[in-house]
Amino acid sequence: MSDPTEFPVPEDWAKRAWVNAQQYDEAYKLSTADPEAFWAEQGKRLDWIKPYTKVKDVDYTGEVRIRWYYDGTLNVSANCIDRHLPKRANQTAIIWEGDDPKDDKKITYAELHEQVCRLANVMKAHGVKKGDRVTVYLPMIPEAAYALLACARIGAIHSVVFGGFSPDSVAGRIQDCESNFVITADEGLRGGKKVPLKANVDEALKQCPTVKACIVVKRTGGNVAMQSGRDFWYHEETAKVSKDCKPEEMNAEDPLFILYTSGSTGKPKGVLHTTGGYLVYAALTHQLVFDYHDGDIYWCTADVGWVTGHSYIVYGPLANGATTLMFEGVPNYPDASRFWQVCDKHQVNIFYTAPTAIRALMREGEAPVQKCSLKSLRLLGSVGEPINPEAWLWYHRVVGRHHCPIVDTWWQTETGGILISPLPGATRLKPGSATKPLFGIQPLIVDAEGKVLEGATEGNLCIADSWPGQMRTVYGDHKRFADTYFSTYKGRYFTGDGCRRDEDGYYWITGRVDDVINVSGHRMGTAEVESALVAHPKVAEAAVVGYPHDIKGQGIYAYVTLKAGEEPTEALRKELVQWVRKEIGPIASPDLVQWAPGLPKTRSGKIMRRILRKIAENEFGNLGDISTLADPNVVKDLIDNRVNRD
Numbered sequence: 001m002s003d004p005t006e007f008p009v010p011e012d013w014a015k016r017a018w019v020n021a022q023q024y025d026e027a028y029k030l031s032t033a034d035p036e037a038f039w040a041e042q043g044k045r046l047d048w049i050k051p052y053t054k055v056k057d058v059d060y061t062g063e064v065r066i067r068w069y070y071d072g073t074l075n076v077s078a079n080c081i082d083r084h085l086p087k088r089a090n091q092t093a094i095i096w097e098g099d100d101p102k103d104d105k106k107i108t109y110a111e112l113h114e115q116v117c118r119l120a121n122v123m124k125a126h127g128v129k130k131g132d133r134v135t136v137y138l139p140m141i142p143e144a145a146y147a148l149l150a151c152a153r154i155g156a157i158h159s160v161v162f163g164g165f166s167p168d169s170v171a172g173r174i175q176d177c178e179s180n181f182v183i184t185a186d187e188g189l190r191g192g193k194k195v196p197l198k199a200n201v202d203e204a205l206k207q208c209p210t211v212k213a214c215i216v217v218k219r220t221g222g223n224v225a226m227q228s229g230r231d232f233w234y235h236e237e238t239a240k241v242s243k244d245c246k247p248e249e250m251n252a253e254d255p256l257f258i259l260y261t262s263g264s265t266g267k268p269k270g271v272l273h274t275t276g277g278y279l280v281y282a283a284l285t286h287q288l289v290f291d292y293h294d295g296d297i298y299w300c301t302a303d304v305g306w307v308t309g310h311s312y313i314v315y316g317p318l319a320n321g322a323t324t325l326m327f328e329g330v331p332n333y334p335d336a337s338r339f340w341q342v343c344d345k346h347q348v349n350i351f352y353t354a355p356t357a358i359r360a361l362m363r364e365g366e367a368p369v370q371k372c373s374l375k376s377l378r379l380l381g382s383v384g385e386p387i388n389p390e391a392w393l394w395y396h397r398v399v400g401r402h403h404c405p406i407v408d409t410w411w412q413t414e415t416g417g418i419l420i421s422p423l424p425g426a427t428r429l430k431p432g433s434a435t436k437p438l439f440g441i442q443p444l445i446v447d448a449e450g451k452v453l454e455g456a457t458e459g460n461l462c463i464a465d466s467w468p469g470q471m472r473t474v475y476g477d478h479k480r481f482a483d484t485y486f487s488t489y490k491g492r493y494f495t496g497d498g499c500r501r502d503e504d505g506y507y508w509i510t511g512r513v514d515d516v517i518n519v520s521g522h523r524m525g526t527a528e529v530e531s532a533l534v535a536h537p538k539v540a541e542a543a544v545v546g547y548p549h550d551i552k553g554q555g556i557y558a559y560v561t562l563k564a565g566e567e568p569t570e571a572l573r574k575e576l577v578q579w580v581r582k583e584i585g586p587i588a589s590p591d592l593v594q595w596a597p598g599l600p601k602t603r604s605g606k607i608m609r610r611i612l613r614k615i616a617e618n619e620f621g622n623l624g625d626i627s628t629l630a631d632p633n634v635v636k637d638l639i640d641n642r643v644n645r646d
């Protein structure tokens, strides 16, 4: 029997869910016909200090202006904590599961309040003020959530840097936003291995003289250097201050956070999200997409270093008074059953992970899943990259035991929250499709010239109008914001993704159409990897493209031209891979390196990436027109010497 290609909404889901099919259709119509009215109503899910009277002020043309709820004031941490206290003081806010299965901890809303207030007071005592940028470089420990919320409490703007980034990457991000306060830990712990976070910060801070103070959480107790007058222990500092801290009154459009993300060109961009609209959107989407009800245990396996961790481990769930699980470890430690053991141990109802993790676990076979009960699971989610139907079906059958709907959620760092996704009580599922737009979201598929294509079609994905969770600017470079997202197709937000729409109006994301690659759900700019490679003294030129990878989705394929006289040895290949790890971080390590005596260029000197992509994909039979190349012979050499990936 062949696998089904469609899965209807289970009856019990249609009954119990917040939104059924008919309600989806009606609310979607209203939300696009009268966005002001729809979002005015949705804003009420938050507690406002001064209620908004203005809802939306958006102009996608010219300089680009996006404002939501812009005369209202509120505080994000008060919305995520204080307002729940009358009812939920003793409810678990965060379940923390350590790297070691013996390590776990539950933090109630009352405890969360105290911890966040203490850290907020520590920051104040060190002179951190509203609008200051605070860099957070932490492992997946509860202090990461405290750090975000403590910044929000005093109006400081957090910039979280993923713990897998190198000292140079940390330094670049600190410098770009001129952050002068850092929160880190002695070491992280993942899969039994230590990550030298504080040592990395020490290295980074050599290039960041503006940083005044660094607060260090003791996680492993490892031996770290503490620079007197600059470095302070978290546990000592938080013990000294009051356990109450009044939340700062923030305008809805005051910045909440910066998160750096890779684009097609140049350095990573500081994506800026603001206070009111972001939280409305994160809360709404968390509630509806995951159909969150009181008492549910919800687990998103992302790292807080990425946007998924921001919106769907911390802000969305806590705004909704949820119990959110935070996991320090990795899916295959101590063994490939870990995810499922954690689900059983904490009775997880809603489980949200990435296709790359599913594919890696699929490779281990069914036994590690089958030995767990998984009875508590009700809903599964996927995010970060397209999920291939094979992985989708395995997830549904083996993990979901045929009865858990899967929400394949498409969104981006820039969008703040999920834009295209099934709603489990409303949407018939098709494996591999992110299905339909959420409320207020108007996807458009356009051709290369920007012509809007109707009906079943394929092209580039744009969004017609704004939603409250949309990014507002690139930190410190508003022109780059307008140019990157609104100039390719005038007056529309361009996502950088390719997309197909089928005859039922379902959306199928086909992957990036720009020079961004998606490695295990992590975004990587090919330009960043190239500039790391050419910084090596033996490298003359480099071009980096993605290629299909069974587990990671895409792997990194680097073509490297050495300087005259340099020998292309295996030792040098390894050295270059290490070099990139050191420059950017392990997630940027090239999987395959091909020595290229020359790169295919047009007569004007532009590298023809299209050709390099085809060769990396092993599709060199179909290179298209190569007559514009300055030297067509280069291509033959590249094909003959392509790297065997078996």
Ligand code: WTA
Pocket: 261, 306, 307, 308, 382, 383, 384, 385, 386, 387, 408, 409, 410, 411, 412, 413, 414, 434, 495, 496, 497, 509, 511, 512, 518, 521, 522, 523
């Ligand atoms: C890709 C992660 C297909 C897409 C939340 C997007 C997806 C980029 C999906 C953003 C999905 C994310 N199906 N592709 N469900 N979710 N993507 O900024 O290419 O790290 O543009 O945000 O990931 O990655 P980012």
